[in-house]
Amino acid sequence: MRFHILTLFSGMFEGPMGESIMGRARRRGLISVHVHDIRDFTHDRRRTVDDYPYSGGPGMVMKPEPLFEAVETLRESGELGEASPVILLTPQGRRFDQRLAEELAEREELALICGRYEGVDERVREHLATDEISIGDYVLGGGELAAMVVMEAVSRLVSGVVGSAESAANDSFTTGLLQHPLYTRPSVFRGWAAPDVLLSGHHAEVARWQRRESLRRTLERRPDLLDGVELSAEDRKWLREMGYGT
Numbered sequence: 001m002r003f004h005i006l007t008l009f010s011g012m013f014e015g016p017m018g019e020s021i022m023g024r025a026r027r028r029g030l031i032s033v034h035v036h037d038i039r040d041f042t043h044d045r046r047r048t049v050d051d052y053p054y055s056g057g058p059g060m061v062m063k064p065e066p067l068f069e070a071v072e073t074l075r076e077s078g079e080l081g082e083a084s085p086v087i088l089l090t091p092q093g094r095r096f097d098q099r100l101a102e103e104l105a106e107r108e109e110l111a112l113i114c115g116r117y118e119g120v121d122e123r124v125r126e127h128l129a130t131d132e133i134s135i136g137d138y139v140l141g142g143g144e145l146a147a148m149v150v151m152e153a154v155s156r157l158v159s160g161v162v163g164s165a166e167s168a169a170n171d172s173f174t175t176g177l178l179q180h181p182l183y184t185r186p187s188v189f190r191g192w193a194a195p196d197v198l199l200s201g202h203h204a205e206v207a208r209w210q211r212r213e214s215l216r217r218t219l220e221r222r223p224d225l226l227d228g229v230e231l232s233a234e235d236r237k238w239l240r241e242m243g244y245g246t
């Protein structure tokens with residue numbers, strides 16, 4: 001998976017994209033991150049990327065020319081495929097979630113445009129971006145952190161990036177439910193014991209406990225998710241015992 005980032009703050013990506021899962025995945029060649037400075041696509045001495053809004057009012061707007069030129073240069077040089085998505089990060093976009101991460105993980109490469117200031121000229125949204133993504137209903141100072149969120153969530157789904165394939169498959173939302181509680185050693189910590197069943201070595205019983213606790217947690221915290229999940233007869237029985245649908 002190749003990511004192309006268009007940003008005014010290239011330095012922001014150095015730490016997060018060089019550590020842990022992302023750093024390892026890059027070193028192993030499973031993903032690559034190409035950060036492009038939008039100012040490199042300006043032609044005036046001051047490398048201007050923003051201007052006053054026509055409507056008046058506060059703040060500055062990112063000019064369209066450098067952004068169009070950046071994407072067109074990448075496409076013409078073959079660095080970015082003609083059909084590869086160009087995603088504008090914006091609080092007004094489609095809300096990012098695990099389903100969207102799964103959708104994006106099927107692509108070979110993505111370009112991500114990070115806005116700043118009051119946002120980008122509308123013509124970028126209309127005629128350059130192929131998709132618009134928001135990472136949530138709040139406003140950040142820029143699209144860089146949003147781009148990193150998208151990249152990390154998508155990269156975890158790229159084969160080989162996460163240690164064991166199982167650990168991504170069992171994650172919250174991937175199964176449609178929230179994940180069950182997790183415990184590790186010691187079995188008793190400050191008098192708080194891990195559930196006996198987890199120490200029993202009885203795989204079928206452990207799997208049943210995990211499923212039941214996953215349902216319980218989802219019911220307690222995100223009951224809305226239960227509507228979109230395929231439930232077995234046993235799941236339904238447990239949920240009824242927990243007071244769901246009664």
Ligand SMILES: C[S@@+](CC[C@H](N)C(=O)[O-])C[C@H]1O[C@@H](n2cnc3c(N)ncnc32)[C@H](O)[C@@H]1O
Nearest residue numbers: 089090091115118119134135139140142143146
């Ligand atoms: C201060 S925000 C601009 C918000 C804009 N004035 C609005 O009300 O929609 C600057 C940039 O941060 C990024 N950004 C802010 N919040 C975001 C979010 N929730 N998801 C994705 N990108 C976001 C976008 O790239 C945006 O252009």
